[in-house]
Amino acid sequence: MKSTTFAGLALAGLLVAGIADARPANNVADPQAPRALPAEGPVQVQWNDPAGFTELRYSRNRWEAQRGDWVTKLAEHLRKRASGQLPEGQQLAVTLTDIKRAGDYEPWHGPNFDDVRFMRDIYPPRISLQFILTDAQGQVLDQGERKLVDSGYLYGSTRLSDTDPLRYEKRLLDDWLRRELREDRATAGL
Structure with a gap:
């Protein structure tokens, strides 16, 4: 009798401990999470604390919005694409200051849809x-702040087979890089 009571108490203790630590495995707002990609190559990407991003501050499902490593994935995508477009010798340093992902959670659909991100034209991606x-000598060729928005993100050219949950944000970054690093700009290729 004592052993079953002890086993029951031990199991109950483990369950309580598990519930107390029921937080997302990857949490973009974790204070211990990195805020920059490791330094390598001509493109450096860092970001502000995601807890201050519009995606988290105004989310209708903050727990779901902070899950995963989507900020790091966007930074890695930005680095990869910029590295391929950057003229030889130039370097680019980018700081992501705010992100609002495409779509949003709509809790009024009920608990079965709590983790569903609804894509509507009123929820465009913003970065x-x-x-x-x-340039190669460290002279500043261009600098600034950009506020990127794709109001027509649902009407853009996205392959039907593209299931990447960050496809709209990545396309927004790709469009910015194409405009910012185009060859006919005065700063490109110097």
Whole structure:
């Protein structure tokens, strides 16, 4: 009798401990999470604390919005694409200052849809960033702050087979890089 009572108490203790630690495995707002990609190559990407991002501050499901490593994935995508477009010798430093992902949670659909992100034209992706573009000697070629928005994100050219949950934000960054680093700009290719 004592052993079953002890086993029951031990199991109950483990369950309580598990519930007390029921937080997302990857939490973009975790204070211990990195705030920059490791330094490598000509493109450096860092970001402000995601807890201050519009995606988390105004989310209708903050717990779901902070899950995963989506900020790091966007930073890695930005680095990869910029590295391929950057003229030889130039360097780009980008700080992501705010992100609002495409779509939003609509809790009024009921508990079965708590973790569903609804894509509607009233929820466009938005990314604010600061950047500095330098030449091989470290001279600043261009710098500034950009507020990127794709109001027509649902009507853009996205492959039907593309199931990447960050496809709209990545396309927004790709469009910015195409405009910012185009060859006919005075700063490109110097």
